[in-house]
Amino acid sequence: MSPLCDCCGEKLNQQVSVMRKEIKNLRQMLDGALRAHRKHMNSLQSAVSQIGGKDQAPPPPPPPPPQDALERGHVQTVPIGYINSCFSEKNGTPRQPTICGPSRAELRIEQSVFNNPGHALVGLEQYSHVWIIFLFHKNGHLNYKAKVKPPRLNGQRVGVYSTRSPHRPNALGLTLARLDKIVGDTIHLSNIDMIDGTPVLDIKPYISEYDSPHTRVVMDSEPSDSNTDEPNATTEEGSDILNPHNVSETDVQLTVKRQRTDDNVGSLFIRDTCEADAPVTDSSRVSAQCSLSKDLYSVLEEVTAYVSQGDPGQSEDQVSFSPKTKPPELKVDRPCYGEDAYSTIAGWIRDPPVGSLDVRFTPHAERELAEFLPAHLSGPPESDRPRFRFLRSPEEAAAAIRGVLSADPRSVYRRTRCEDKLFFFTLDTADITCWFGQGFAEVLQVRPVERPIGLM
Numbered sequence: 001m002s003p004l005c006d007c008c009g010e011k012l013n014q015q016v017s018v019m020r021k022e023i024k025n026l027r028q029m030l031d032g033a034l035r036a037h038r039k040h041m042n043s044l045q046s047a048v049s050q051i052g053g054k055d056q057a058p059p060p061p062p063p064p065p066p067q068d069a070l071e072r073g074h075v076q077t078v079p080i081g082y083i084n085s086c087f088s089e090k091n092g093t094p095r096q097p098t099i100c101g102p103s104r105a106e107l108r109i110e111q112s113v114f115n116n117p118g119h120a121l122v123g124l125e126q127y128s129h130v131w132i133i134f135l136f137h138k139n140g141h142l143n144y145k146a147k148v149k150p151p152r153l154n155g156q157r158v159g160v161y162s163t164r165s166p167h168r169p170n171a172l173g174l175t176l177a178r179l180d181k182i183v184g185d186t187i188h189l190s191n192i193d194m195i196d197g198t199p200v201l202d203i204k205p206y207i208s209e210y211d212s213p214h215t216r217v218v219m220d221s222e223p224s225d226s227n228t229d230e231p232n233a234t235t236e237e238g239s240d241i242l243n244p245h246n247v248s249e250t251d252v253q254l255t256v257k258r259q260r261t262d263d264n265v266g267s268l269f270i271r272d273t274c275e276a277d278a279p280v281t282d283s284s285r286v287s288a289q290c291s292l293s294k295d296l297y298s299v300l301e302e303v304t305a306y307v308s309q310g311d312p313g314q315s316e317d318q319v320s321f322s323p324k325t326k327p328p329e330l331k332v333d334r335p336c337y338g339e340d341a342y343s344t345i346a347g348w349i350r351d352p353p354v355g356s357l358d359v360r361f362t363p364h365a366e367r368e369l370a371e372f373l374p375a376h377l378s379g380p381p382e383s384d385r386p387r388f389r390f391l392r393s394p395e396e397a398a399a400a401i402r403g404v405l406s407a408d409p410r411s412v413y414r415r416t417r418c419e420d421k422l423f424f425f426t427l428d429t430a431d432i433t434c435w436f437g438q439g440f441a442e443v444l445q446v447r448p449v450e451r452p453i454g455l456m
């Protein structure tokens with residue numbers, strides 16, 4: 001039960017959601033005003049420089065950076081443009097571009113970067129995809145940690161550099177977007193995961209010959225049956241990568257060895273169940289709480305920490321993986337040429353603990369969505385129906401909504417602590433309201449936003 005307001009008797013949580021909406025609108029207004037101001041200043045500047053003359057002389061150019069600035073690692077980045085995208089907020093923006101094909105955006109190259117911005121794009125039209133290098137400018141204050149919890153790993157922590165987390169030193173993002181068309185100085189993109197207003201630092205063509213190493217799908221199946229003492233035992237597919245989520249009893253054996261004597265002093269079996277204890281010998285004092293949802297690497301880290309902590313006198317004890325598998329840091333000798341130089345990915349990317357969701361619309365939401373007119377097509381002038389700014393049909397919008405929701409856009413906190421809360425996000429000119437149940441997301445409402453992005 002939501003408490004009631006002392007003054008008006010209304011439910012407090014209703015008031016809170018109204019206030020949130022107002023804050024969101026204000027934020028959008030501010031963002032739009034800032035962008036308009038920036039554009040205005042740019043055009044003023046270029047007008048001033050075109051007019052020239054004594055009175056309106058352009059401001060003197062900033063002093064050139066020292067000759068060796070690059071060599072000293074001092075790089076002054078200047079956005080080459082800003083993304084105009086169908087996503088106005090982080091919430092509900094796809095976590096990767098492939099999640100949502102119809103996600104559309106435009107990027108206009110700034111006049112301040114090239115005299116003829118269109119010239120910088122000549123030839124790019126021959127490519128279907130481009131890398132966009134951008135700034136996560138809405139990260140708030142720069143805040144990063146060595147280990148992060150990717151939402152798809154449902155709370156487990158991995159090193160930031162093994163993820164695509166926005167929270168990283170330098171806050172640089174990298175998106176492989178579809179290049180739909182180029183008109184003058186503006187490129188039209190789809191398959192994007194950047195919010196409106198994102199500053200772009202660079203664009204490069206995607207060239208599969210250069211950018212996509214030979215890929216071999218490494219099956220997450222059984223590891224090799226061999227139980228030899230070979231230090232580099234591999235799976236049958238020739239890979240030394242095992243999916244940590246496929247670990248079953250005795251797949252993995254951690255062995256603690258006394259470095260000096262090479263005696264085995266304890267071993268740890270990771271079981272199908274969530275907990276495992278080492279069959280401990282007095283001297284090893286190894287025990288670790290391992291969960292199957294943890295990867296082998298963190299198990300190893302934990303055990304290593306435990307061993308060195310447990311008995312300082314035995315600090316030369318060593319933890320190693322048994323012949324059946326080995327931790328990621330031991331995979332140092334990957335071939336870098338020839339047949340075996342294929343690419344591999346972490347098991348949790350292909351098989352995350354957070355599954356995808358079925359997405360459905362209530363009949364009411366379907367009717368509301370069908371009311372929207374497509375972008376770029378002129379409707380009857382008297383029509384007061386809502387119109388998309390980027391999306392080309394209600395069907396395309398439905399596909400985008402499905403893409404966003406099926407990947408479960410909720411944070412781990414929301415997913416685990418506030419399951420029954422309504423979820424709101426904005427797509428193009430539509431405010432979407434939905435809720436989540438076991439294995440599904442349902443769209444309840446599709447309403448026109450009061451102040452559509454990009455039109456402020």
Ligand SMILES: C[S@@+](CC[C@H](N)C(=O)[O-])C[C@H]1O[C@@H](n2cnc3c(N)ncnc32)[C@H](O)[C@@H]1O
Pocket residue numbers: 089090091093094095096097135136137138139164165166172173174175176193194195197198199
């Ligand atoms: C997980 S990141 C991945 C981005 C990129 N594909 C990469 O791998 O670097 C995508 C998420 O970043 C957030 N995001 C997008 N644009 C942003 C911006 N300009 N500032 C801060 N966060 C942003 C959105 O929440 C989006 O879901």
